[in-house]
Amino acid sequence: xxxxxxxQWGVWQWLDERxxxxxxxxxxxxxxxxxxxHSIWYYLGGMTLFLLMVQVTTGILLLLYYRPSAEEAYESVxxxxxxxxxxxxxRSIHSWAANLMIFTLFVHLFSVWLLKAYRxxxxxxxxxxxxxxxxxxGFGFTGYLLPWNELAYFATKxxxxxxxxxxxxxxxxxxxxxxxxxxxxxxxxxxxxIHVAILPALTVFLxxxxxxxxxxxxxxxxxxxxxxxxxxxxxxxxPNFLLRDLVGWLSALAxxxxxxxxxxxxxxxxADPFASAPVGIKPExxxxxxxxxLKYLPASILGIEGEIVGVIGFGLGGLFLLLxxxxxxxxxxxxxxxxxxxxxxxxxVYMIVLTYLGYTEVATQ
Amino acid sequence: xxxxxxxxxxxxxxxxxxxxxxPAEAQAPPEGCVACHLEIGDDRLVTPAKEFQEDIHAAxxxxxxxxxxxxxxxxxxxxxxxxxxxIGKPGRxxxxxxxxxxHSDARFMRQYNPALRVDQVVEYRTSGHGRRLLEAGDTKVxxxxxCHRAHTIRPPxxxxxxxxxxxxxxxxxxxHGDAKYxxxxxxxxxxxxxxxxxxxxxxxxxxxxxxAPTCNDCHGNHGAAxxxxxxxxxxxxxxxxxxxxxxxxxxxxxxxxxxxxxxCATCHENHEVTEAxxxxxxxxxxxxxTRCHSSEDRGGKTAAAMREQIDTxxxxxxxxxxxxxxxxxxxxxVSQAQFELNEAKNALVKARATMHxxxxxxxxxxxEPGLQISAKAYERGVRALEELQxxxxxxxxxxxxxxxLIGGLVFKIRQLERR
Amino acid sequence: xxxQVLARDASRRKFINWFLATSxxxxxxxxxxxxxxxxIPPQAGESTAASVTLPIKLADVKPNSGQIFKFGNRxxxxxxxxxxELRAFSAVCTHLNCTVQYRSDLTHIWCxxxxxxxxxxxxxxxxxxxxxLDQYVVNVRGEQIVISKGA
Ligand code: HEM
Ligand code: FES
Numbered sequence: 001x002x003x004x005x006x007x008q009w010g011v012w013q014w015l016d017e018r019x020x021x022x023x024x025x026x027x028x029x030x031x032x033x034x035x036x037x038h039s040i041w042y043y044l045g046g047m048t049l050f051l052l053m054v055q056v057t058t059g060i061l062l063l064l065y066y067r068p069s070a071e072e073a074y075e076s077v078x079x080x081x082x083x084x085x086x087x088x089x090x091r092s093i094h095s096w097a098a099n100l101m102i103f104t105l106f107v108h109l110f111s112v113w114l115l116k117a118y119r120x121x122x123x124x125x126x127x128x129x130x131x132x133x134x135x136x137x138g139f140g141f142t143g144y145l146l147p148w149n150e151l152a153y154f155a156t157k158x159x160x161x162x163x164x165x166x167x168x169x170x171x172x173x174x175x176x177x178x179x180x181x182x183x184x185x186x187x188x189x190x191x192x193x194i195h196v197a198i199l200p201a202l203t204v205f206l207x208x209x210x211x212x213x214x215x216x217x218x219x220x221x222x223x224x225x226x227x228x229x230x231x232x233x234x235x236x237x238x239p240n241f242l243l244r245d246l247v248g249w250l251s252a253l254a255x256x257x258x259x260x261x262x263x264x265x266x267x268x269x270x271a272d273p274f275a276s277a278p279v280g281i282k283p284e285x286x287x288x289x290x291x292x293x294l295k296y297l298p299a300s301i302l303g304i305e306g307e308i309v310g311v312i313g314f315g316l317g318g319l320f321l322l323l324x325x326x327x328x329x330x331x332x333x334x335x336x337x338x339x340x341x342x343x344x345x346x347x348x349v350y351m352i353v354l355t356y357l358g359y360t361e362v363a364t365q
Numbered sequence: 366x367x368x369x370x371x372x373x374x375x376x377x378x379x380x381x382x383x384x385x386x387x388p389a390e391a392q393a394p395p396e397g398c399v400a401c402h403l404e405i406g407d408d409r410l411v412t413p414a415k416e417f418q419e420d421i422h423a424a425x426x427x428x429x430x431x432x433x434x435x436x437x438x439x440x441x442x443x444x445x446x447x448x449x450x451x452i453g454k455p456g457r458x459x460x461x462x463x464x465x466x467x468h469s470d471a472r473f474m475r476q477y478n479p480a481l482r483v484d485q486v487v488e489y490r491t492s493g494h495g496r497r498l499l500e501a502g503d504t505k506v507x508x509x510x511x512c513h514r515a516h517t518i519r520p521p522x523x524x525x526x527x528x529x530x531x532x533x534x535x536x537x538x539x540x541h542g543d544a545k546y547x548x549x550x551x552x553x554x555x556x557x558x559x560x561x562x563x564x565x566x567x568x569x570x571x572x573x574x575x576x577a578p579t580c581n582d583c584h585g586n587h588g589a590a591x592x593x594x595x596x597x598x599x600x601x602x603x604x605x606x607x608x609x610x611x612x613x614x615x616x617x618x619x620x621x622x623x624x625x626x627x628x629c630a631t632c633h634e635n636h637e638v639t640e641a642x643x644x645x646x647x648x649x650x651x652x653x654x655t656r657c658h659s660s661e662d663r664g665g666k667t668a669a670a671m672r673e674q675i676d677t678x679x680x681x682x683x684x685x686x687x688x689x690x691x692x693x694x695x696x697x698x699v700s701q702a703q704f705e706l707n708e709a710k711n712a713l714v715k716a717r718a719t720m721h722x723x724x725x726x727x728x729x730x731x732x733e734p735g736l737q738i739s740a741k742a743y744e745r746g747v748r749a750l751e752e753l754q755x756x757x758x759x760x761x762x763x764x765x766x767x768x769x770l771i772g773g774l775v776f777k778i779r780q781l782e783r784r
Numbered sequence: 785x786x787x788q789v790l791a792r793d794a795s796r797r798k799f800i801n802w803f804l805a806t807s808x809x810x811x812x813x814x815x816x817x818x819x820x821x822x823x824i825p826p827q828a829g830e831s832t833a834a835s836v837t838l839p840i841k842l843a844d845v846k847p848n849s850g851q852i853f854k855f856g857n858r859x860x861x862x863x864x865x866x867x868x869e870l871r872a873f874s875a876v877c878t879h880l881n882c883t884v885q886y887r888s889d890l891t892h893i894w895c896x897x898x899x900x901x902x903x904x905x906x907x908x909x910x911x912x913x914x915x916x917l918d919q920y921v922v923n924v925r926g927e928q929i930v931i932s933k934g935a
Contacts, residue, residue, distance in 0.1 A: 700857035
């Protein structure tokens, strides 16, 4: 709270003269959050951001003990879990927060979609958000392999094989990703580099852009609310909204701690590239709907291999998702767009149903 | 051990071996035999010629005439001229001489396989098979070719060989498991069936442990004969030394010998040696002791006491093992305790071996330290799980703190927004 | 608004601020505590699953002797052959998992449980053990002996 006497405070003044704290404070005071019946969705982005901070912190801590090679990865994680004090906690939180973060990310994405927050001038915010989704999925995919256990090994094998179905560049992409023709120690080292250097760097860039745009445009008010409400109610971001954010973050942290204490991350068996695949290998839950779709596709569709059709389909789906702000002309013109609401709901239902099927169906290879 | 009246026969046999023309050096024979035999169209004549191409002897450069005699250079029927040493299909008795001609000649054999023994014929003469064949002229018994085959002979290390460890039981069983064939002989025909149920066969066939015993490991191969009642222990003791030693010193060793009971096999069977378990000991339903003892006599009491000792240690070991595993899965560091617990497992295994001395003291000597180790390991497991409890307590504390902070924030928001 | 209400408000605000500051402080401590403990290097400096530095000095290992050491949670055996060479094997007997030992009178490895014998290369040479013992790699770093699983 900017009380008047703060201005006379030595450190504040010293910093203010050098980096212009007063300007920042003015900026913060000016930022407002609209209040209406859909305001709750404004918390999702911040929640995702908080979980990313948790990931960065715990990830950096994990780096102190982790060793990225096929010979030592599993052993180092085992050591971390058994010998390092609170190692189980750090690793379990990293693994749980990763899942929660992807979850909140999806909720964030679909709430933005259904509230049509992507309409002009926020197309770039949407695009950078989609980029962040890709990065998060990349984090999840590469991180899953790092403990070098049996389950992760075979899930990665299947996962990278799917890239082979991409037309033309597929096999090259597969090789690029695996660092060779097979999932080996080379893949592990590669995934490690992607996981802890490449993706974080890209994330800093895209997240900066995302937040900058959010700050620049302010929060969008859903079109169906905009029309109805005569007097536009708002709430200052600092401190009112921020304090509410904090409540959410702390609750998430408490949930994370409980999950870590009751369901610590498991390690399982060390990966053995020469063993046969165990039954019921599963990808991470957020890849399940794609995994399941590919399984349901017939071996051949119109003379093309089913898997290739599926991969192309997901590619086009991703492209569609990316271009939603540009395809939805009605919303851009300020008219209600039921079509895109329907599509959004259908995508959500599709993902939920296939994920459900993926987990309930008996595992047969 | 001379067998009296057979002396002359033995000499005759030796004479035959010596009188046979010296074994020919192996040379790649441009033999006419195969050329015709493959064309003849009579399976009995074609098959040997075909099969022999994969025989170890063919691989070493021997041809048909090495065993069958005759003239390899002659192109037509004149090759099979008895005057040129042609013998046709050797008779059952003749086979031993045909093979022995080379295989008993150390000087000759060492050119091919210096490690191969050269006493097969000598051994064979002492075997049940050999004595029947050579003394009683019984041609139903096994000779060299019965087990090694005639034209598909391969070294025992070759998995296709009829005498590869995995095939031996089948090879012996071909006759010994055939009740019709064995009619008139005073031996049972269920050995193969029983052996197939034994732990030895399981080790061999399932675990692929080729050193596990099959027929010849106990009965000998060329000197095949049943191990006598008195020395069955020696046979088993080849591998199961500790048990055999304890047993030899035990009261049972003497008593069993007096009773004419076959040592180890009295309790463990001979062919159907099933996996020994703790249930065999004591006075329970599956216990073998009850065949002679009851809870009334001293033996029965000892049996029950030994069993109790072993059971106690097993239970204590399991308890400690389970709790440590639980702790390990929860991510606790218990490797030192697990390491030490191995000793308790050792003690249990040793107690099971030394119980063959049939005294409570011998078993106790192994059990007691095992119990102490188990107790200590269990203690550590308990402590590890308490530590896990501590995690939950830590969680509770931090959740309380977080809730307090949330409460404070909520109050603050309320206070700020009170108009 | 009366004076009284104002005073009550002020003390209330003071209490809330105090409560907030205290619980925030406790919160930061509860986050920092596990992190600080995490940063303290554990007793076993690194993972012992793939390699272990023995608590035995090279000078204390006499030729024709052997000793058991802990490798992960399983026993292993370090032997020094009569010729002075160092070798290490898993000490878990391949028969029924007893711990093997070195017999200097026999100059090879022996399992007491069922009299299993292994030669100085870990090969099973007599008794019931069906397979050789797993061999490990021995490295000597000054006076230290480091055992690791083979590549
Ligand atoms: C700069 C940020 C990050 C760093 C430095 C980092 C570092 C690491 C390291 C060293 C591991 C291996 C240790 C282990 O497997 O337990 C790991 C695992 C993992 N990471 Fe990250 N990470 C970061 C961000 C993320 C993010 C944003 C996600 C989520 C999308 C993520 C998801 C995962 C997953 C799923 C695992 C496997 C967890 C498991 O062991 O089960 N990481 N990370
Ligand atoms: S356990 Fe080693 S010989 Fe049986």
